Amino acid sequence: MKILVTGGAGFIGSAFVKLLISNQLKPIIIDKLTYAGDIKRISKYSDNYVFYQVDIANKLEIEKIFELEHPDIVVHFAAETHVDKSIYDSTPFLITNVIGTQNLLDLSLKYNIKKFVNISTDEVYGELGIEGQFYENTPLNPNSPYSVSKTSQDMLGRAYYKTFGLPIITCRPSNNYGPWQYPEKFLPVIIYKALKNQKIPVYGDGQNIREWLYVGDNCKAIFKVVTDGKIGEIYNIGSGNEKTNIDLVKFVLKYLNKSEELIEFVKDRPGHDFRYSVNYVKIKNELGWQPEIDFESGIMKTVNWYVDNLEWVESKIEELKELWDLVYKK
Helix, strand or coil: CCEEEECCCCHHHHHHHHHHHHCCCCCEEEECCCCCCCCHHHHCCCCCCEEEECCCCCHHHHHHHHHHHCCCEEEECCCCCCHHHHHHCCHHHHHHHHHHHHHHHHHHHHCCCCEEEEECCHHHHCCECCCCCECCCCCCCCCCHHHHHHHHHHHHHHHHHHHHCCCEEEEEECEEECCCCCCCCHHHHHHHHHHCCCCEEEECCCCCEEEEEEHHHHHHHHHHHHHHCCCCCEEEECCCCEEEHHHHHHHHHHHCCCCHHHEEEECCCCCCCCECCECCHHHHHHHCCCCCCCHHHHHHHHHHHHHHCHHHHHHHHHHHHHHHHHHCCC
């Protein structure tokens, strides 16, 4: 089973690659290595992989890899993912998430891929009020340039399944967190700034709700989809761990024995979705997967990793200063 993983040097993709390696597989990795990609996430763990530094928007270069490697399965993580950045410039999101996906789908048809697992997001559904959940058949209603680009990726896969018979399976995970997450994301920002006794920016009143899924649990779910998932199906991947942004900040501060005076409320993000919550009964009942890591254990494990790997985080901070200044305006 030759598995090609796009975005395999990213946060979630690299965790999935390491899971494949632990199962005695030798994954083929494609990654552009943008600012958020880091092959160290894998090379520090193992050398049992094949790596190509290629942009999925470059169809000619991607085809060379398909021709050389002839993968059986494609697991497609590669994407621009930062919502705030998409608000200020959506072009890279459309190029990577839409055109890049189209290239992969076309080549998967040409080279007779046996299974294409398309990694989407719960943000394609839009937002919820205080009640309710997203189901696999919930109409898609994205609200940010990022989520629109991911919805396009998602539905392109569905269209290639219906139109051409390409063996697509779609995964829609909730918010991932864990070790090695690039420090532009909310949880690493909280941890880093708390460790440095810096002000922690929280949008609006901090009452927006997210469902937090440990990255290792997500990758196990996706691996279950790779091995046992049914072609043409959609699988939500969730945890049931819903927390307001402000409660997450306070939990981390308490664990690090830091003062809540570090919290600084800032101007809310344009189009900020209020709440996400996915129903994952389908993957639980049909494939026998359920999350293993509870919220408190997962957060503590993640915080401890960042404390132990502060040097890696600080190596990324300089390139993030401009972004933080841009998106966390008062």
